[in-house]
Amino acid sequence: xxxxxxPSPAGDTxxxxxxIGNGMAGCRAVxxxxxxxxxxxxxxxxxxxxxxxxxxxxxxxxxxxEKTFDDIVLNGLDWYADNAITLLSGDPVVAIDRAAxxxxxxxxxxxxxxxxxxxxxxxxxxxxxxxxxxxxxISFRDMNDVDVMLAAASRGGSxxxxxxxxxxxxxxxxxxxRGMKVTVLHIMPTLxxxxxxxxxxxxxxxxxxxxxxxxxxxxxxxxxxGAGRVAAVRLKDGTAIPADLVVMAVGIRPAVALARxxxxxxxRGIRVDDHMVTSDPAILAVGECVExxxxxxxxxxxxxxxxxxxxxxxxxxxxxxxxxxxxTKLKVAGLDVxxxxxxxxxDGAEDIVLRDASRGIxxxxxxxDDRIVGAVLYGDTADGNWYFDLLRKGESxxxxxxxxxxxxxxxxxxxxxxxxxxxxxxxxxxxICGCNGVTKGQVVSCIARGAHSLDAVRATCKAxxxxxxxxxLVETLLALTLGDEVEAGAKTMCKCTSFGxxxxxxxxxxxxxxxxxxxxxxxxxSTPDGCSSCRPxxxxxxLCALPGDYVDDQxxxxxxxxxxxxxxxxxxxxxxxxxxxGITSPKELRxxxxxxxxxxxxxxxxxxxxRLDIFGIRKEDLPAVWADLNAAGMVxxxxxxxxxxxxxxxxxxxxxxxxTQDSTGLGVKLERATWGSWMPHKFKIAVxxxxxxxxxxxxxxxxxxxxxxGYELHVGGNGGIKVRATDLLCKVATExxxxxxxxxxxxxxxxxxxxxxxxxxxxxxxGLAYIQSRLLPDDDARAALAHRFFHSQSFSQEDxxxxxxxxxxxxxxxxxxxxxPVGEMA
Amino acid sequence: xxxxxxxxxxxxxxxxxxxxxxxVEGGDDIAVFRTGENRVFALLDRCPHKHGRLSQGIVHGGxxxxxxxxxxxSLTTGEALGEDKGCTPVVPVKISGGRVLICRAxxxxxxx
Ligand code: SRM
Ligand SMILES: Cc1cc2nc3c(=O)[nH]c(=O)nc-3n(C[C@H](O)[C@H](O)[C@H](O)COP(=O)(O)OP(=O)(O)OC[C@H]3O[C@@H](n4cnc5c(N)ncnc54)[C@H](O)[C@@H]3O)c2cc1C
Ligand code: SF4
Ligand code: FES
Numbered sequence: 016x017x018x019x020x021x022p023s024p025a026g027d028t029x030x031x032x033x034x035i036g037n038g039m040a041g042c043r044a045v046x047x048x049x050x051x052x053x054x055x056x057x058x059x060x061x062x063x064x065x066x067x068x069x070x071x072x073x074x075x076x077x078x079x080x081e082k083t084f085d086d087i088v089l090n091g092l093d094w095y096a097d098n099a100i101t102l103l104s105g106d107p108v109v110a111i112d113r114a115a116x117x118x119x120x121x122x123x124x125x126x127x128x129x130x131x132x133x134x135x136x137x138x139x140x141x142x143x144x145x146x147x148x149x150x151x152x153i154s155f156r157d158m159n160d161v162d163v164m165l166a167a168a169s170r171g172g173s174x175x176x177x178x179x180x181x182x183x184x185x186x187x188x189x190x191x192x193r194g195m196k197v198t199v200l201h202i203m204p205t206l207x208x209x210x211x212x213x214x215x216x217x218x219x220x221x222x223x224x225x226x227x228x229x230x231x232x233x234x235x236x237x238x239x240x241g242a243g244r245v246a247a248v249r250l251k252d253g254t255a256i257p258a259d260l261v262v263m264a265v266g267i268r269p270a271v272a273l274a275r276x277x278x279x280x281x282x283r284g285i286r287v288d289d290h291m292v293t294s295d296p297a298i299l300a301v302g303e304c305v306e307x308x309x310x311x312x313x314x315x316x317x318x319x320x321x322x323x324x325x326x327x328x329x330x331x332x333x334x335x336x337x338x339x340x341x342x343t344k345l346k347v348a349g350l351d352v353x354x355x356x357x358x359x360x361x362d363g364a365e366d367i368v369l370r371d372a373s374r375g376i377x378x379x380x381x382x383x384d385d386r387i388v389g390a391v392l393y394g395d396t397a398d399g400n401w402y403f404d405l406l407r408k409g410e411s412x413x414x415x416x417x418x419x420x421x422x423x424x425x426x427x428x429x430x431x432x433x434x435x436x437x438x439x440x441x442x443x444x445x446x447i448c449g450c451n452g453v454t455k456g457q458v459v460s461c462i463a464r465g466a467h468s469l470d471a472v473r474a475t476c477k478a479x480x481x482x483x484x485x486x487x488l489v490e491t492l493l494a495l496t497l498g499d500e501v502e503a504g505a506k507t508m509c510k511c512t513s514f515g516x517x518x519x520x521x522x523x524x525x526x527x528x529x530x531x532x533x534x535x536x537x538x539x540x541s542t543p544d545g546c547s548s549c550r551p552x553x554x555x556x557x558l559c560a561l562p563g564d565y566v567d568d569q570x571x572x573x574x575x576x577x578x579x580x581x582x583x584x585x586x587x588x589x590x591x592x593x594x595x596x597g598i599t600s601p602k603e604l605r606x607x608x609x610x611x612x613x614x615x616x617x618x619x620x621x622x623x624x625x626r627l628d629i630f631g632i633r634k635e636d637l638p639a640v641w642a643d644l645n646a647a648g649m650v651x652x653x654x655x656x657x658x659x660x661x662x663x664x665x666x667x668x669x670x671x672x673x674x675t676q677d678s679t680g681l682g683v684k685l686e687r688a689t690w691g692s693w694m695p696h697k698f699k700i701a702v703x704x705x706x707x708x709x710x711x712x713x714x715x716x717x718x719x720x721x722x723x724x725g726y727e728l729h730v731g732g733n734g735g736i737k738v739r740a741t742d743l744l745c746k747v748a749t750e751x752x753x754x755x756x757x758x759x760x761x762x763x764x765x766x767x768x769x770x771x772x773x774x775x776x777x778x779x780x781x782g783l784a785y786i787q788s789r790l791l792p793d794d795d796a797r798a799a800l801a802h803r804f805f806h807s808q809s810f811s812q813e814d815x816x817x818x819x820x821x822x823x824x825x826x827x828x829x830x831x832x833x834x835x836p837v838g839e840m841a
Numbered sequence: 842x843x844x845x846x847x848x849x850x851x852x853x854x855x856x857x858x859x860x861x862x863x864x865v866e867g868g869d870d871i872a873v874f875r876t877g878e879n880r881v882f883a884l885l886d887r888c889p890h891k892h893g894r895l896s897q898g899i900v901h902g903g904x905x906x907x908x909x910x911x912x913x914x915s916l917t918t919g920e921a922l923g924e925d926k927g928c929t930p931v932v933p934v935k936i937s938g939g940r941v942l943i944c945r946a947x948x949x950x951x952x953x
Contacts, residue, residue, distance in 0.1 A: 544877040547899040547906035570858035574897040574908040586894040831861035832849040
């Protein structure tokens, strides 16, 4: 179908500008042009949507019922009429003929242009899973999508939103307000990961869950199911979530089909220069459909800058587009989320973090060379624009650095810019500790009465004892009241927190905290994601507090526990299979010998813990080595873990002329009962058959020395850096009692010792009498401890090697890619 | 494929706050890190101290703690942080459409 171009109106000799796309960038470009030189071009706008120009970003409030379509119209029909713009709406352009300089629309109209502006925006990305084209599966891009959602919501039922970014969360919010039961599926571990850090993402998730949404992170969609209409979404892990409506908000792709078909230079978007001119000088492009200097865009602020540069070029006063940092806000009523610039930290960058758990606030400003380079705000975004302004202007914040995080009012408050002076200026009735309602006057008088350290203040008037957000204020008050006499308190866990290990453990249990980001938020961590000291400790404390519930964070584990083998100085690993109680068999020995030969292990050695250690295994070969050992019935010996290591035994009554009890048998039973458990530090057990003590039970964490009348149970020994002989805990008559005592002792250690504190220093710190008071007089209390140990064991006694052999975490053993300088990438 | 950049895979293949390696025949591996903020960096997989495999360390903030003796190495500059002194070569990284690209010239240098 070939139509003749529609001729220009008689007598109008102006150049004809055709705009493809009646959206935000296309119309803004025309507005900019009109503002510069209203009469210069004859303008025609061709739009696919059957509507006038509206504010796309306000579709979210329309969905949520806060606005109507009329409220969000940017340019009504009168604007087109007043400016003599021809609008052809509901009729998309289907072809561009660059040689003839015409465009053709779906209805068959052919229009001739002198200048063409492509502003086709983006296409929503539909993940390529079966069922993604079923009725009831839609995107969130235009007014039509909103109408479909509103119609679905009017019937009630469940909605699944795929995508936990800005768009997805706004869709989920709107649908929730419209009465649907909403589940958000997000493939990444935290929400809005491109705009928010983990801490803010966690707060957001918690807040949305409190509003009744179900948020599944790490959720990978496999399929959308339904007969003729969507019925459910199935995840790769098999979970099926019923759905009457599925909204896909997983991302957008620049709409380039038209430009590509016309032979323009197209990368991810339509390539333009600084003046928004494409590879054809007669054709311009603007908005989300373009690629400028390798970048594509998904927010309006940069598009406005593009429109200015474009209009300047069209009227012969070229200025050129320069990308600038962007900021984002989530448009969900009552949830204040703001992010701007680059908050990835990096070199020389310093994080200033303020957390206020009782008010649900997290603020993080990233400063580099005295300039703000990024910010993430949650809960209180009032200063977002101020930070963003400082960021864009690149203003030095050196002189207000200390007060920066408290916001513009405080930092710009003249004398108050010195936090010390600000605290001194507070009245006596000013509240210092919100959690415990403690005023400045009360803190000062408690210091005056002898509380000369942070701990002492926490213990006497409770200020800063709960969430710790006022720790800085209390420390300032100590300094103001005492000058140099402030006493250093107990050691904090690390530089990321003002709390010690015991405080953190207590609060995790008291406040029922369930994840590392939650602990960091509620206890006011001063860094965004902790450090290599606190992360492993928090991971252990949570694991201990929530057996079976807590999802272990692999990235918070030291390499040996992540790889389930011991790293060596050359980067290879050593592998130690368990040999229960030091006993082995021809089958096991043969399997070990075979592994040594098959994988060319340079050494195999008898360890000091009565078993064999295979050295020099490459990370890539570990799963294969384990598979061979598993096949002979052997499991991980945890020679790498803060966990049960070995149970050394001697031959005992079965063979030895002095043996009083079956020490070998008891050792094997103890090892079978206690292996796999995660502990504050490594834990070693030994059982000797008589007081000659050939298994060296009196330098073990838990040692049993068999005697004629029963079993002497010893605790707190250490043969390492500082040798310590055990203390005698008690004597029992039967194996069963010895087993129960061992379990109860381990659980007490697991629940109360500090991370990386072995039993020897722990007992020196708390005293043997304390341990005895918890384990001996009260049978029920001891049984309860043992019960908690076995409950937690029910989740941890699975061979981690077998899991890896079966494919779990397969990728961490394999390189991501291989590079051969000659043959290039393999 | 002989551009300036080597395509080594999807960002999603690297665990958040973790790392993967690229094997370079005849040379040191390249360690590719992904931070909590979803930034991707690459360094030679060799600690300036005693050649520990940085890829096996704990990633926190914009740094990695070496698994052998806990030096902290900046992911952006490769420099040891704090009191320690030393530097590991950095391999420039670019992300495009979710793919991780590393600089070819630096990778070749690593192999040399
Ligand atoms: C392999 C082995 C030496 C050997 O060839 O015999 C060994 C090897 C290491 N020991 Fe040990 N210890 C070994 C038995 C011991 C013993 C003897 C024992 O268990 O009866 C002790 C003294 C007893 C004790 O722990 O109280 C021992 C006290 C230590 C210490 C000091 C612990 C302390 O609390 O003072 C460390 C350092 C640490 O854990 O922080 C250590 C650390 C190490 C590490 C893990 C060093 C490291 O961090 O890389 C070595 C790992 C080598 C590897 O890759 O496998 N190793 N180590 C023994 C393995 C036993 C096993 O089968 O699992
Ligand atoms: C629900 C929602 C919320 C958002 N919230 C925010 C926010 O808070 N902040 C922010 O900065 N950004 C937000 N955005 C993004 C913002 O809306 C876009 O960046 C902006 O609309 C892009 O402008 P554009 O002109 O390039 O594309 P569009 O506004 O999409 O305009 C393109 C137009 O071209 C039309 N078209 C396409 N092909 C053809 C064709 N062949 N012929 C004729 N017409 C065609 C389309 O139908 C469309 O009307 C949001 C987006 C959505 C969908
Ligand atoms: S004694 Fe020292 S050198 Fe020997 S294995 Fe133990 S930690 Fe290593
Ligand atoms: S080798 Fe890295 S810290 Fe020693």
